[in-house]
Amino acid sequence: MLRAAVVLCGCGRADGSEITESVATLIHLSRKLVKVRCFAPSGPQKHVVNHLTGNEEPGSRDMLVEAARIARGEIESLEKLEPRSFDMLVFPGGFGAAKNLCSFATEGVHMTVRDDIAKLIRAFHKARKPMGFVCIAPIIAAKVLGTQSADKPGPGLTITLGIDVKGQNQAAGAVTMFGNTHRNAGTREAITDTANLIVSTPAYMIDSAEPFDVFEGIGVMVNSLTQLAAAQQAKPPKQAS
């Protein structure tokens, strides 16, 4: 049985994890009989947004406590996520991914990634365990594993952040600037980087996406992730040379 870690960071598209994307991820992993554990960082969200008005609200909400709403209480603090206990790692999207896990929403191409998140992504990549990124979340992988990564140049990834027409998709532009290749994809598609075992799907990066489109695209992503993870498991362990 394959084991997946899903990283959330609140509950709601404007200040946390996008709910439809998170639930679609959990449904598809359940469909493939993958054993899932959810995680989120402890600590306050970047801010709290009233989703009816779209305005920022006073007060503070905790990423882990709010994400527990999506996970029905079955969630753990991110520091408990041990890469060796999992075969794959998945990041749903939402502005939370771009505000709480990294700073793309506020700093654009000058963004930074939370240290614990960057470390996790490097660990899964090094261990050749597949990772899935939904909606805006691929920007995090692009920053950490791009050839222009400030800390340690990565291999550069092939990922999607939706459709880039005439360079107007700023997120796709950042992906390229960080030293990666951007590929256009529709909502019901996913892009698999077979060299790096990274799968991405645009979901609500496409403005016209309907819930069933998002669900289908995430289904393609999960199918690809489980295939990659099963293929990795089937490989014999490396011999000392």
Add this chain to the structure above:
Amino acid sequence: MLRAAVVLCGCGRADGSEITESVATLIHLSRKLVKVRCFAPSGPQKHVVNHLTGNEEPGSRDMLVEAARIARGEIESLEKLEPRSFDMLVFPGGFGAAKNLCSFATEGVHMTVRDDIAKLIRAFHKARKPMGFVCIAPIIAAKVLGTQSADKPGPGLTITLGIDVKGQNQAAGAVTMFGNTHRNAGTREAITDTANLIVSTPAYMIDSAEPFDVFEGIGVMVNSLTQLAAAQQAKPPKQAS
């Protein structure tokens, strides 16, 4: 094109609408190309629950504002729901349905239903427009349309609240006491009352339910609802006799 109204009441299983059930409802309606509008009552939830600890928390959250997280901001106040603008009505579950829309969670068989919700259910029933109820939500229909309804005896419904073994399912017992028939159903099933055009599916009323089970059961419910609604539309308008 069929038109559905979906009634939410917060965001989270313990104090609002159950998130997986709500999202699965929206995905399946989108799959069937149904035009959806979401609604929730304005006003404070019965209480706020920390979904990580399960404990009640101080503070107040508004049913409509929180439900807007699930609906991505595309939601209206319940008072704007005009039955004549819709072909079907759907209630996802969650403790919110049993705390905010009626008082089953706190008063059991002595429960009452919010006046606006009872009025809506009677209006859709009278107009022969199908209604879907997920998880604990069928208890609301049972109270309003059961033969023992205090206000105005109804026809009595055939609905499911999951599995009742030896009368230990208190919700199923209440359904019977209100003057309805309870039928056992598994998570991937739905029960259709063809006389009353009421479809119910147990979802998380079954403790062992996994996200994909819940998704499948709600899919069966939505298929049945759209069939019933299409059949109603195909009928010639009633002639004056």
